[in-house]
Amino acid sequence: MTPDDALHPLQPEHPVHPDDDLALVAAGEAVGPEVARHVATCARCTAEVEALRPVVDLVRVPVPVLVAPPPGLWDAVVAELDADDARPAPPSGVAATPAPAPTPAATADVLRLATARPARLVSPWWLGAAAAAGLVVGGLGVGALDRPAPAPSPSVLARTTLDTLDTREARGNASAVRLDGHLDLDVDTARLDAGPGYLEVWLLNTDGKRMVSVGVLRPDAGMQRFAIDQALLDQGYLVVDISREGFDDKPEHSGDSLVRGTLAL
Template sequence: MSSPEHDHVATDLLAALAMGDDPAELGLDADARDHLASCPSCTDEVAALRETLELIAAGGGTTLTPPPPSVWEAVKAEIDRPAGAPAAAPAPVTSLASRRRGVPTWLATVAATVALAAGVGLGAWVVQPDEKDDATPQAQVLGEAPLASLDAAAEDRGAAVVRRADDHLVLHVEASDLGGPDGTREVWLINVDGKRMVSLGLLPVGEAGDFDFPERLLDQGYRIVDISFEPDDGNPVHSGTSLARGEIA
């Protein structure tokens, strides 16, 4: 074996160390252990591998993004290299692979092959946050409306938020303590002129719901959110009993 100050510990053994294996059980002799303790390259490799393994174990929230195609081409070339043929610019290693234990095949193979063929360790893999399943950007908030009772107390009754969704808008209503008589709750948009109104639909029993409407209504001045009590009488017009109201701003 060459002097420890020039030889690095094999990548598969660094992977085993990152997983918590004991250096002595891996067959690392005193020179290799001394080298590992004093070599920034090897200790950094162990730290990077350990961080990667921790992120993999954590799951839900991280994925491993493959390195550029050039790295994979180098990996393939290394795998396809005939036995006995020299590797491209190999890094000197202390090869104790025959005595390794507890190293997953995928980790040892990828780590060692990438290190030999591309001159890098698992640092070629970039750990990134998982993208959302639907890959849909967060909807843009266009306005909010605090909801309150219409009496003198003006008690807090929740809030409504308008968001853009593709070619239409969505009014999200979170109401609470609406009170009033038993019956149906209906959500309306009232024009600021106080003369026109449009029903968006019935509020679910849980007093929260989403209501789609065309953006032109907002542009035309339908900015007042109203929640009314509606008796089950089949009459589609506003009952005149508003339980909560607020203007989108």
């Protein structure tokens, strides 16, 4: 054994570190068996994979997925919108009659903005660039702490009250807000029961034919912000709907809506 062998006992077992494949491993992508075995036994590569995981999460790009809603949902949405237009306001002191809960409804196009499917990944060299940029920005940010800039005020474009569908009880509100050139949907609700599943936020189109999944609502997080596009509002995606969904690998709307409201532009 040479002195170099004594200093580097792992060198014969790991002659080459698969640097170009570490980003794929961090992202959970499939790699060759030799690379997988190498990373599993190489302390250096394992550490680099763990360091890359936060960067991978930052550069993921969600892939929109078209899904179909359950039968009957759109009939219920259209009926509710028509009923809102035709229903006179109740006299002062008199409670309004609760509207019947909607039944699930007809086929329509659904665009899922926030999806659980694997996201597209940029090339591995982007990960290194993003990590380096984070270090530079972090260093600059320390100096900037001495000169805090005033936080910009959001501009509210539209808002609505989120009511239960059975008793018309107000359980929260939603607003379309523009801040720093970005358009977001702010959702603030009282505690909603997700049951054995989870809560999902949707934008339903007033034409009764289309819907967009905006994202997953955490029950105990208070106000939550979801990125949307101005084109959605322009095209009539104004009905904010929060539904109870099950962990069943079915991306379409379950038909079990808890609260709903129409954004008033």
